[in-house]
Amino acid sequence: MMTYSGRCHCGAVRFTFSAPRIEQAMRCDCSICVRKGISLSMTVIAPQDIEISTDDPGLGTYMFGTMTARHHFCRRCGIHTFVETRLNPGHYRVNLGCVDGLDALRLPEVLYDGRSME
Numbered sequence: 505m506m507t508y509s510g511r512c513h514c515g516a517v518r519f520t521f522s523a524p525r526i527e528q529a530m531r532c533d534c535s536i537c538v539r540k541g542i543s544l545s546m547t548v549i550a551p552q553d554i555e556i557s558t559d560d561p562g563l564g565t566y567m568f569g570t571m572t573a574r575h576h577f578c579r580r581c582g583i584h585t586f587v588e589t590r591l592n593p594g595h596y597r598v599n600l601g602c603v604d605g606l607d608a609l610r611l612p613e614v615l616y617d618g619r620s621m622e
C-alpha cells in the first residue's frame with residue numbers, strides 16, 4: 505500500500521489515502537462523469553483508508569438519480585475531489601487530477617460503462 509495526498513485547486517479541501525500503487529485511471533461515461541471529464545482512481549477507498557480535511561467554505565455535495573452516489577466538490581474553487589460510489593456508500597473514488605505527484609492524464613485508462621448503470 506502507498507500513501508497519497510491530494511487537494512482541490514484552492515486547497516480548501518485536502519485528503520490523504522492509502523491505496524495500492526496507482527498505475528491506471530478509470531474514466532466513466534455516466535451523465536455526470538462525462539461532463540466532469542475527470543479520471544478516477546481504480547481503487548475504491550474504504551472510509552478507514554481516507555482522511556479528509558476542509559477549510560471554510562468546505563465541501564458541497566451533488567446527488568441525482570437514485571440519490572446514492574455523492575459527488576463532492578470544493579465550494580470555493582468548484583473542483584470535484586472525490587465521489588462516494590453508488591455501489592458502496594461511504595467508500596470513495598478520488599479525482600486523480602487532485603493527487604500530488606501523479607501525472608494523471610498520462611496513466612493508461614480503463615473506460616467504465618457507467619452510462620448503462622443509470
Ligand SMILES: [Zn+2]
Nearest residue numbers: 512514578581
Ligand atoms: Zn478548492
